[in-house]
Amino acid sequence: MKNTRLLQALNLEVVDVPPVWLMRQAGRYLPEYRALRAKAGNFLTLCQTPELATEITLQPLKRFDLDAAILFSDILTLPEAMGLGLSFQEGEGPRFERRIETLKDVDKLAIPDTEDALNYVVKAVQLIKKELNGRVPLIGFAGSPWTVACYMIEGNSHKNFINARKMAYQAPEVLNALLDKLVIATTQYLKGQILAGVDVLMLFDTWGGLLTPAYYRAFSLASMQKIIANLKSDPATQHIPIILFSKGALTNIDAMVESGVQGLGIDWTVSMRQMRERVQGKVCLQGNLDPAVLFSTPQIVQSTVRDLLNEWGPHPGLIVNLGHGIEQHTPIENVQAFIEAVHA
Ligand code: CP3
Numbered sequence: 001m002k003n004t005r006l007l008q009a010l011n012l013e014v015v016d017v018p019p020v021w022l023m024r025q026a027g028r029y030l031p032e033y034r035a036l037r038a039k040a041g042n043f044l045t046l047c048q049t050p051e052l053a054t055e056i057t058l059q060p061l062k063r064f065d066l067d068a069a070i071l072f073s074d075i076l077t078l079p080e081a082m083g084l085g086l087s088f089q090e091g092e093g094p095r096f097e098r099r100i101e102t103l104k105d106v107d108k109l110a111i112p113d114t115e116d117a118l119n120y121v122v123k124a125v126q127l128i129k130k131e132l133n134g135r136v137p138l139i140g141f142a143g144s145p146w147t148v149a150c151y152m153i154e155g156n157s158h159k160n161f162i163n164a165r166k167m168a169y170q171a172p173e174v175l176n177a178l179l180d181k182l183v184i185a186t187t188q189y190l191k192g193q194i195l196a197g198v199d200v201l202m203l204f205d206t207w208g209g210l211l212t213p214a215y216y217r218a219f220s221l222a223s224m225q226k227i228i229a230n231l232k233s234d235p236a237t238q239h240i241p242i243i244l245f246s247k248g249a250l251t252n253i254d255a256m257v258e259s260g261v262q263g264l265g266i267d268w269t270v271s272m273r274q275m276r277e278r279v280q281g282k283v284c285l286q287g288n289l290d291p292a293v294l295f296s297t298p299q300i301v302q303s304t305v306r307d308l309l310n311e312w313g314p315h316p317g318l319i320v321n322l323g324h325g326i327e328q329h330t331p332i333e334n335v336q337a338f339i340e341a342v343h344a
Contacts, residue, residue: 003136005067006200010241010262010284012317018309019067020342021139022335024325025060026072029332032059043088044080047073050123057128061136063332064339068136068200069128071193073121075143075204078182078189079152081112092156099155099163106177111185114192121189125196140198142190144205144246145182145227146220149175161210168215179223187230194237202243202265203227206324209248216249225259232260243286247324250275257282268323273311286319289338294322294330298337305341 001007005019027033033056037046046052056072076094080086085097100106112118128138142148151157153164153175167175190201208220224244231237244256245265256264257279266275266287275285293304305320312318320342326335 001134001137001199003067006137006319007241009317009319010200010243012281012284014316017343018318018320020320020339021066021068021070022060022322022326022338023070025064025066025070026056027326028328029326029330029335030059030063042090043074044086047077048120050120050127053120053124054127054131057124057138058131061132064336065343066136066339068139069132070139070202071121071125071128071141071198073124073141075141075148076151077118077121078112078142078185079148081117082109082181082185084109084152094151094157096152096155100149100152100174100178103174103177106174106181109178109181111181111188114189118189118192122192122196125193125198129197137199138197139200139202139243140190140193141202141204142186142227144203144208144220145179145186145223146211147205147207148182148186149178150207150210152178161207164207165210168211168219175219179219183223183226183230187227190227190231191234191237194231194240198240200241200243201231202245203261205244205246205249208246211249213251216246216252217255220246220249221252221255221259228260243284243319245286253278263319265321266323271311272308272318273313276312276315276317281315281317284317284319286321288321288323291322291324291327291330294326294334294338296334298333301334301337302341305338309342 005015008015009019040046053072057069061069076086087095150161150164153167154161203224205220208216241262243263244261247267250270263284263286266285268288268290272288
């Protein structure tokens, strides 16, 4: 591997300059992405065609001096492969044909064979690794069981996921059965990504922050912990560092540290310095610019990055990123300024 900054930071080693990448770095703010999506017809086709997923993964690396690539895919390809029938309506987000309401619905879900139903992901990882040729590490990922369950129960991404939150109180046995099945399916899926060649894994728990602290630990963190324990106890997968990102749930950061991951994603509502003091150098932290700052000017972006680096100080274990995915209409010159300011 030529650029090992990300792996060094996750290992809590001293790095020449901090590694930087962006959540959703391959996406709609890039005209070359929009052109390829128009040609393919829709988003899911991009995910399910290894050659296209490879081209899109590499698009931001052609423009910017990024320290990581992230597999172009989606957290909802797993429930799609479990049998729920997924589509993405233009401007409307994801929609499932079938929703999870009862134990019977959970029983009907398949545990997909990664080599079969999700083979397009394995193929994409292999192709991307070949194209990268050791330039930077490749990040694989999955959604957290709770976050994926939110979409499976709701059927779409509307209304604060009130049906998923209600289920935690009204029918916790259904929610737990669903989460347990997702733990098994996600473990297999991530193992498949590792065997295909990813260098780092990230768990996206975008909706962990919708839960009370006690319910976050009982439903969201507990199911992620099972996946982490599964991967860390398997000699074929235990060497791969894992980053856990529970947006809006950092009141639980002490419990997150105990989960056995190497990195934690930090959103922009807290200070990196405070979070660094809380974790006492036990894990690497990744974050945490407000994606909205990329709508300002290159000068403001630069000074925001400088503030972040000053606030952090000389300590190891920092990956610079946004606190959530890059927004659709972000000006590209500000992305450029962001990455250059981190490396300057
Ligand atoms: O980061 C990357 O560049 C890798 C690709 C990636 C995508 N989705 C591509 C995508 C990753 C890591 C994700 C994760 C994902 N997907 C999450 C967790 C992270 C987060 O952002 O909170 C979630 C909740 C999803 C589910 C999802 N996918 C939603 C709700 C939507 C529609 C809303 C939206 O932003 O358009 C998507 C679609 C999606 N996934 C797009 C991309 C580039 C946009 C599709 C398009 O219109 O071209």
